[in-house]
């Protein structure tokens with residue numbers, strides 16, 4: 281029979297010491313990678329130790345301890361066993377503190393899992409693996425899954441948040457590795473973020489929302505078109521309202537075409553405001569989009585003719601060309617044009633006796649603006665409850681470079697807008713959304729601007745009766761001189777020439 285030898289106490293102690301040392305090394309390694317080590321404190325300590333060494337204070341210390349001979353005989357041993365640990369004490373103390381925090385967290389997690397009944401058929405709860413920062417305010421706990429499905433974690437989200445005193449952003453599971461991760465923060469997401477025009481720092485930018493710690497802005501220069509999706513009541517129209525108001529008030533040359541075929545209620549605020557044209561029925565929309573199409577072609581032709589790559593290069597060139605005294609005019613002619621569509625499905629799906637060929641025409645223009653708009657400063661902002669292929673052309677969708685997704689009713693619709701299931705997990709908080717810009721996804725609370733506030737901000741820009749008369753007179757002039765159409769209209773800041 282084989283004899284099983286029990287490890288001696290000293291071997292056990294050595295094992296424990298080595299495993300503790302390994303944990304310290306791991307913490308230091310992770311801390312270096314994630315840049316969470318308090319470098320200033322640790323290096324200040326290191327510097328202090330070196331100063332003391334320089335002053336030969338260690339000799340006095342060895343004398344005082346009565347081991348000066350040993351020190352003189354083996355200075356290398358002194359360096360390895362005394363100098364190094366003392367010099368690195370700042371780092372070591374930090375690492376031990378991290379280990380302690382994690383041990384404490386592991387205990388709290390086990391208790392939280394037990395109380396919320398997150399355990400497998402054998403009664404085993406998930407085991408803590410690690411807890412590391414993701415960014416300034418978010419961390420990620422990794423656990424062994426113990427064959428517990430992710431749905432069980434999701435169902436107990438509120439319970440876990442209360443037990444662990446954290447705010448959970450998301451659960452993820454890697455079935456192959458048997459690992460579940462919980463992304464969380466100690467700072468709650470704001471439930472309301474009041475609109476403030478001073479948060480918008482420059483022309484053609486808008487505030488998409490705020491995160492736990494900062495305001496997130498987007499620019500139409502870098503991301504020319506925007507798609508806003510989400511189920512009813514999420515906050516799409518409210519977001520459009522604040523984007524239009526910001527863009528309008530920050531750029532005197534910007535012009536706006538607003539399309540709302542949903543009974544025209546959402547854009548009432550913007551009716552009779554200079555430089556803004558609102559259409560509420562298919563016929564008017566067709567007419568205005570036809571004009572936009574012509575303008576797109578004219579802009580493209582001008583940019584090409586001047587050998588420029590886009591509108592910004594064109595304006596720069598015209599501004600620097602001394603012989604061109606019409607710089608102001610060129611600027612105005614090429615002012616940015618924003619086309620806002622609230623509920624795209626109303627356009628793309630037609631209905632209400634709209635001819636199919638007219639829907640095709642509209643689709644073509646929108647598709648052209650989506651493709652070519654970036655170069656000539658024409659931007660599409662489309663909001664829809666259903667961002668699927670029936671309600672939005674895939675080619676148009678592919679060109680909508682920024683996406684703001686409010687809560688989606690299910691995984692399929694979330695996949696359609698974001699390419700993942702995250703929009704279905706957004707909590708039911710009006711204004712809560714996910715911003716997708718490039719490959720980055722950011723949780724945001726969109727700014728809230730009430731209709732009354734928007735009306736107040738836009739009040740000074742309302743057209744008075746004399747303006748309306750001027751428009752009528754201008755229209756007569758345009759009929760006579762079609763070539764000057766866009767230039768003249770823009771130079772006079774009159775509405776409708778969009």
Ligand SMILES: Nc1ncnc2c1ncn2[C@@H]1O[C@H](COP(=O)(O)OP(=O)(O)OP(=O)(O)O)[C@@H](O)[C@H]1O
Nearest residue numbers: 511512513514515516517518519710711726727728
């Ligand atoms: N950012 C926000 N912060 C706080 N409350 C908001 C915010 N956005 C919207 N809300 C609230 O939610 C309500 C619905 O918003 P909104 O009309 O913009 O939704 P929607 O997505 O356009 O809905 P629908 O698809 O039915 O048109 C608003 O009346 C407002 O009270």
Ligand SMILES: [Mg+2]
Nearest residue numbers: 516517518546
């Ligand atoms: Mg709406």
